[in-house]
Amino acid sequence: xxxxxxxxxxxxxxxxxxxxxxxxxxxxxxxxxxxxxxxxxxxxxxxxxxxxxxxxxxxxxxxxxxxxxxxxxxxxxxxxxxxxxxxxxxxxx
Numbered sequence: 079x080x081x082x083x084x085x086x087x088x089x090x091x092x093x094x095x096x097x098x099x100x101x102x103x104x105x106x107x108x109x110x111x112x113x114x115x116x117x118x119x120x121x122x123x124x125x126x127x128x129x130x131x132x133x134x135x136x137x138x139x140x141x142x143x144x145x146x147x148x149x150x151x152x153x154x155x156x157x158x159x160x161x162x163x164x165x166x167x168x169x170x171x
Contacts, residue, residue: 113142
């Protein structure tokens with residue numbers, strides 16, 4: 079599997095909406111273990127006042143990401159393949 083960043087701009091109106099979407103994402107992802115694995119997400123404060131996310135996934139292909147998003151009713155603004163990872167410091171708590 080390859081590593082991808084998925085950007086979801088203005089996808090969520092508030093925290094509860096995001097939590098509901100995360101639960102759907104987990105359920106759908108659990109049904110596709112050979113194709114996709116959610117690693118982590120960063121929640122973005124969008125200029126519109128909505129929330130977006132930058133999600134890191136392992137996936138068999140960009141199409142697997144799109145299939146997962148469609149089944150979980152998640153927006154996809156952009157999919158970016160990740161070439162490498164450089165960790166200077168661990169993510170803060």
